[in-house]
Amino acid sequence: MNEYDSNRILDITKKINYFQTLEKSEADCYIINTCHIREKATEKVFHDVGRVKKVYRNKKKPILIIAGCVAQAEGDLILKKDKYVDAVIGPQSYQSINKVIKEIEKKRKQFDLTNFDTIKKFDQLKIINNNDTNVSSFLTIQEGCDKFCKFCVVPYTRGPEYSRNFSEVLKEADSLIRNGAKELTLLGQNVNAYNDNNKRLSDIIYALEEKKGLLRIRYTTSHPKDMTQDLIEAHKDCSKLMPLLHLPVQSGSDKILKNMNRKHNIREYLEIIRRLKEKNPKIKFASDFIIAYPGEEDYDFNKTCKLMETVKFINSYSFIYSPRPGTPASEMNMVDNLIAKKRLTKFQNIANKIKLNYKKNFLNKVVKVLFENKMKNEKNQYFGRDEYQNPVIVFSKKNLIGEEKRVLIKKFSQHTIYGELVDSDNILAA
Secondary structure (H helix, E strand, O other): OHHHHHHHHHHHHHHHOOOOOOOHHHOOEEEEEEOOOOOOHHHHHHHHHHHHHHHOOOOOOOEEEEEEHHHHHHHHHHHHHOOOOOEEEOOOOHHHHHHHHHHHHHHOOOEEEOOOOHHHHHHHHOOOOOOOOOOEEEEEOEEOOOOOOOOOOHHHHOOOOEEOOHHHHHHHHHHHHHOOOOEEEEEOOOHHHOEEOOEEHHHHHHHHHOOOOOOEEEEEOOOHHHOOHHHHHHHHHOOOEOOEEEOOOEOOOHHHHHHHOOOOOHHHHHHHHHHHHHHOOOOEEEEEEEEOOOOOOHHHHHHHHHHHHHHOOOEEEEEEOOOOOOOHHHHOOOOOHHHHHHHHHHHHHHHHHHHHHHHHOOOOOEEEEEEEEEOOOOOOEEEEEEOOOOEEEEEOOOOOOOOEEEEEEEEEOOOOEEEEEOOOOOOOEO
16 A cells, blocks of 8 residues: 555656656655554664665755654654654645645745545545556555554554545546556455445456456455455456455464454354355465464464464465554563564464465466566566466566466476466466
């Protein structure tokens, strides 16, 4: 979502004749768009500000704006601690960034825009074209969260759940497709909580299924509680909806899930998995895991390992719990750090073994790959992703950007799969 927001900020600032430069030392305005999910996010912001100061030590100071979720959560602290920062702008206020820039040009005083006004934000954005020209593009349809998981800062930085107007979402999708998008990823903090006058996420997917020129549809991130039957049916009905679902579970222990206020248990989670597989046997799953959440004991951790081995997630993001200021979990007693590290290592070893076995099954099989770009510094090598978002690289003298091709998998590394273009239909598909 931050990538989507950054692209929209670029679209907005073009209206006042600010354009992107890749030369840091040439910028008149420097915008740091931030995320508060990871550990020590505020500390990293001050490090980034220090780097800007170093670049402009003997030059005219640029306008410096901190945007995004760290600005929302820690804006007062940032402005007080470093007068070099001209403004903090929260993720629901960046539609006003041009006004802020013009005011700073005139007055050079600090600004704090951290209001939750999502409706105004998207009312402003709908009149500014999304100029993203990527083969695979992001499209925000929902923001905010009402779930209040005890570890999560999102409700405090993105605000309550808000769904964009259905017709405006499709209008932006049409614009992105005209710009060359072959794949759209629908975004939301709880994307499957989307609801605009009884139009659900499934309605958007069914509408996109009919769009000529669009080859692939994805959505992220989902909450198990909002995995409704109509959305599950879409995984059967819509051929453009890719067979990979990122469905964060966070823990395999019902006790820990209850302590997290996750609003689902493992029986319910596995039932969702079963129903999705019943509708689409090709579907596979990715997830997020918090290891060593406060109160986690060996029994709880082993339940999480068992869940990984049961579902066989082909991709997973796992981290040791780290507290976020202002969240209920930040007041709880932490698991011993040495124990936490040992648990994370054990869990990631299990996850990596499952992923390795999954990749081995690709050898000498054919997959469909949508090519996104040409590799930098590599002659005639093209990068794309298969239906399960695995990175795939092939050699081709022909421009493959924007093309979906069948590729025979020849070898793989930890992060990338390598293949050859094929024309024959006589090779077994993966």
